[in-house]
Amino acid sequence: xxxDGDLQAIWLTLRLAGIVTLILLLIGTPIAWxxxxxxxxxxxxxxxxxxxxxxxxxxxxxxxxxLAMGPNGPxxxxxxxxxxxxxxxxxxxxxxxxxxxxxxxxxxxLQTAFEAVGDRPLEVAATLRASPVDAFFTxxxxxxxxxxxxxxILTFAxxxxxxxxxxxxxxxxxGQTRVASVQIYDHVEGLEYMQAHxxxxxxxxFSFLVLLALYAWRPSPKRxx
Amino acid sequence: xKFFNTLLFVSAITLALxxxxxxxxxxxxxxxxxxxxEIVTAFKKTNTSDEVEVIYGSSGKFNTxxxxxxxxxxxFSADIAFPRGLAKAGLAASEVKPYAVGRIxxxxxxxxxxxxxxxxxxDEKIIRIAIANPKHAPYGKRAEEALRSTNLWDKVExxxxxxxxxxxxxxxxxxxxxxxxxxxxxxxxxxxxASKGGYxxxxxKLHNPLEQGFxxxxxAENNALAKRFADYMGSQSVRTVMTKYGFVLP
Numbered sequence: 001x002x003x004d005g006d007l008q009a010i011w012l013t014l015r016l017a018g019i020v021t022l023i024l025l026l027i028g029t030p031i032a033w034x035x036x037x038x039x040x041x042x043x044x045x046x047x048x049x050x051x052x053x054x055x056x057x058x059x060x061x062x063x064x065x066x067l068a069m070g071p072n073g074p075x076x077x078x079x080x081x082x083x084x085x086x087x088x089x090x091x092x093x094x095x096x097x098x099x100x101x102x103x104x105x106x107x108x109x110l111q112t113a114f115e116a117v118g119d120r121p122l123e124v125a126a127t128l129r130a131s132p133v134d135a136f137f138t139x140x141x142x143x144x145x146x147x148x149x150x151x152x153i154l155t156f157a158x159x160x161x162x163x164x165x166x167x168x169x170x171x172x173x174x175g176q177t178r179v180a181s182v183q184i185y186d187h188v189e190g191l192e193y194m195q196a197h198x199x200x201x202x203x204x205x206f207s208f209l210v211l212l213a214l215y216a217w218r219p220s221p222k223r224x225x
Numbered sequence: 226x227k228f229f230n231t232l233l234f235v236s237a238i239t240l241a242l243x244x245x246x247x248x249x250x251x252x253x254x255x256x257x258x259x260x261x262x263e264i265v266t267a268f269k270k271t272n273t274s275d276e277v278e279v280i281y282g283s284s285g286k287f288n289t290x291x292x293x294x295x296x297x298x299x300x301f302s303a304d305i306a307f308p309r310g311l312a313k314a315g316l317a318a319s320e321v322k323p324y325a326v327g328r329i330x331x332x333x334x335x336x337x338x339x340x341x342x343x344x345x346x347x348d349e350k351i352i353r354i355a356i357a358n359p360k361h362a363p364y365g366k367r368a369e370e371a372l373r374s375t376n377l378w379d380k381v382e383x384x385x386x387x388x389x390x391x392x393x394x395x396x397x398x399x400x401x402x403x404x405x406x407x408x409x410x411x412x413x414x415x416x417x418x419a420s421k422g423g424y425x426x427x428x429x430k431l432h433n434p435l436e437q438g439f440x441x442x443x444x445a446e447n448n449a450l451a452k453r454f455a456d457y458m459g460s461q462s463v464r465t466v467m468t469k470y471g472f473v474l475p
Contacts, residue, residue: 071335071401088402089353089386171386171397172358189285189361 006199008175009183016091016179017159020098024106024155025148027099032110032151033136036117047111054104062168065097069169089171094179097169098159105154113147114140146218153214157207247450248276250296252287254303254437255392256327256364256409259417260470261301264463268454275450283390285361291316291442298445299454303327303391303409304363305438318446324458325472327435328410329367330424334399339423343371343431346381346405355397355406358387363435365394368407370432410471436475 002010035047053061068075069087075096076086087093117140125135141148163181170177172186180203187196253261258281265277280297287300288307292314301324302308308321331338331345346354357365365387372378386402388394391409398406399421413424439458445451457463464474 066396066400066402069402076401085352086402088397167389167393169402171353171355171388171403173386186358186360188289189283189358191285191289191361 001198002202003195005174006183006195009178009180012175012178013160013180016094016098017156019095020102020159021152021156023099024102025152028103028106028110032107033114035107035111036114050107051104053101058101058164059168061101062097062165065165066169069093088169089173089177091176093169094166094177097165098162101162101165102155102158105158106151109147109151109154110144113144117143149214149218153211160207247448249298249445249448249450249454251277251279251299251301252297253279253281253301254284255281255390256303256411257281257301258392259415260411260466260472263466267462268457277454281392283362296444297442298448298451299439299441301439303435303437305436308438308440312440316443317440318443319441319455321438321440323436323438323475325437325467326475327364327437328429328471328473329364329371329407329427330410330413331405331427332398332408332413332418332422332424333405334421335401335404337423338405338425341425343375343377343427346377351404352384353386353403354381354384355386355388355394355403357391357394358389362390364391364409367432367435371427374431414471
């Protein structure tokens with residue numbers, strides 16, 4: 001039913017979304033924690049920059065990433081000096097681009113969840129002689145767990161649906177950058193409507209089942225304080 | 226009462242705008258960008274009150290959109306097969322008129338492509354070669370045909386990156402992300418790209434001809450401006466512009 005090309009595209013998409021979600025969990029958590037708890041004056045500007053990929057048209061983001069990661073851009077110059085060539089048209093180039101693209105989808109739910117934790121549980125932990133790091137992992141994280149789940153689901157789903165950015169810097173290479181959204185687009189452009197319908201249906205059903213499972217088992221937010 | 230008066234006044238003003246100014250929306254293949262811009266500018270000089278809007282993109286995409294009722298009045302396709310298909314389906318209000326024969330070239334922004342041939346693509350220094358997606362972009366199909374007929378396809382396939390349309394492909398090369406690309410001659414001769422690098426004309430016997438044609442869509446069958454523009458395309462000034470931009474005239 002699905003061609004090898006379709007299956008390859010699906011697998012590539014899942015790999016991309018999975019890796020990006022993991023990377024963003026690592027990068028996004030400290031950013032969200034800082035945004036939730038800081039009183040520094042540059043909290044606003046930082047929050048706005050984090051939210052930028054939400055409002056930037058994906059093709060604009062993709063275009064400027066293409067320039068920046070190319071041999072004449074700052075990122076490209078850096079990667080070339082490391083001897084790894086340039087990032088566009090590679091899987092890892094897509095990973096880097098997707099990290100930017102999906103950043104707000106990880107940070108914002110986490111920030112909200114951390115803000116909901118409030119100061120009290122952490123103050124209590126401190127009085128019980130927990131270090132800040134200890135308190136973070138044993139108090140804040142468990143309380144914010146629903147937020148982690150939402151953030152991860154949103155980030156994963158958003159990366160699966162990524163299209164404009166991929167089109168600009170992907171180069172449509174099978175097995176490297178030909179993700180499912182591009183594969184469906186190719187079918188449509190090539191007037192292969194049957195394949196487009198089939199692949200879209202598979203992606204739709206799969207996404208729905210994943211979301212259903214995760215939301216059904218979503219832990220209810222614990223009351224803090 | 227005052228509000229009603231204001232509303233009436235504003236409606237009268239907006240509805241009283243010149244009714245005789247017509248509008249035409251043209252869907253044009255990406256390779257026509259520079260040529261069509263110049264043609265439309267010249268056309269507007271003698272038709273000052275008319276609105277001509279051009280949208281550039283891939284011929285394949287426009288074909289699909291027109292089948293689904295997209296609001297284009299004229300459709301210029303880089304592959305004459307698309308408008309022929311639309312005409313067969315009853316979606317054309319005019320005959321399919323050929324307007325040019327396209328050519329493909331090797332182009333690079335970082336190397337001197339004018340000294341290259343297709344065989345040069347095997348060079349190790351060329352890490353990535355950009356072509357338009359052969360599945361739906363006519364220039365991409367011809368690029369693939371040329372590479373296959375010279376037995377180079379299997380050897381260079383791993384280096385290929387595919388652009389969504391020919392303009393996207395040129396962008397990959399222009400930004401240096403692909404060292405070389407196979408793009409439309411009409412894009413390579415434009416001063417903006419020509420100043421960045423030379424080109425090498427791929428012999429046209431290596432691929433099927435890139436016959437390009439246009440139609441007035443069914444939607445615009447009563448649009449007099451569309452007809453005027455279609456007629457204008459046959460004029461000497463248009464033929465001069467097309468030749469200037471590397472389109473061989475049919």
